[in-house]
Amino acid sequence: MKKKIIILGSPGVGKGTYTRLLSKEFGLPHISTGDMFREHLKKKTELGKKAKKIVNEGGLVPDEIVSEMVKHRLAQEDCNNGWLLDGYPRNINQAETLQSFTKVDSVLRFVADKKVIIDRLSGRRVCKKCGATYHVRNVPPKSEGICDKCGGDIYQRKDDKPEFIKTRLKIYKKQTAPLISFYQKRDLITDVNVNSEYEKRYEVLEWIKEKFKD
Numbered sequence: 785m786k787k788k789i790i791i792l793g794s795p796g797v798g799k800g801t802y803t804r805l806l807s808k809e810f811g812l813p814h815i816s817t818g819d820m821f822r823e824h825l826k827k828k829t830e831l832g833k834k835a836k837k838i839v840n841e842g843g844l845v846p847d848e849i850v851s852e853m854v855k856h857r858l859a860q861e862d863c864n865n866g867w868l869l870d871g872y873p874r875n876i877n878q879a880e881t882l883q884s885f886t887k888v889d890s891v892l893r894f895v896a897d898k899k900v901i902i903d904r905l906s907g908r909r910v911c912k913k914c915g916a917t918y919h920v921r922n923v924p925p926k927s928e929g930i931c932d933k934c935g936g937d938i939y940q941r942k943d944d945k946p947e948f949i950k951t952r953l954k955i956y957k958k959q960t961a962p963l964i965s966f967y968q969k970r971d972l973i974t975d976v977n978v979n980s981e982y983e984k985r986y987e988v989l990e991w992i993k994e995k996f997k998d
């Protein structure tokens with residue numbers, strides 16, 4: 785089985801949900817750059833300190849630091865059988881660095897129609913207190929406006945409002961286009977259609993499993 789897998793997908797395709805499910809199914813660690821950063825900051829590692837300083841000064845964490853963190857993470861024991869990498873690489877430079885220290889077996893790209901994505905994002909609600917996410921129709925909280933997990937208030941993030949979603953999608957497309965062609969040239973991309981309803985997510989999962997069978 786091909787197990788070193790990069791996850792791609794625009795905001796609103798449900799990439800996070802599917803990656804969590806796949807992680808369980810395949811028994812592979814879900815490595816997200818967000819979690820990785822938090823871990824480094826918490827442990828106050830050298831890389832974490834460097835990154836924090838740059839962010840505090842208003843800068844973006846440079847590719848070298850992110851790549852170093854990923855390299856370090858992928859060398860850990862739980863990655864021996866493979867991994868699901870989410871949020872990296874973000875550009876060609878990072879993609880080339882990744883190639884220099886590991887093999888990539890496959891790139892799973894979650895795709896959905898614009899209409900579907902806009903519906904999902906504009907229905908998304910977030911808890912102010914704990915960050916849990918809901919959807920007005922698909923995953924509503926038990927009582928309206930109140931978080932099931934912590935009782936906090938649920939609200940709509942500004943960039944989930946319809947007028948901002950289109951801009952976000954445009955930016956995403958422009959930023960990832962070079963990455964897509966990078967992996968297309970290497971014949972690594974598998975498109976996963978996630979237009980179907982949330983209830984059908986296990987069918988999508990089965991489809992992916994079938995694709996990745998030995």
Ligand SMILES: [Zn+2]
Nearest residue numbers: 911914931934
């Ligand atoms: Zn909450």
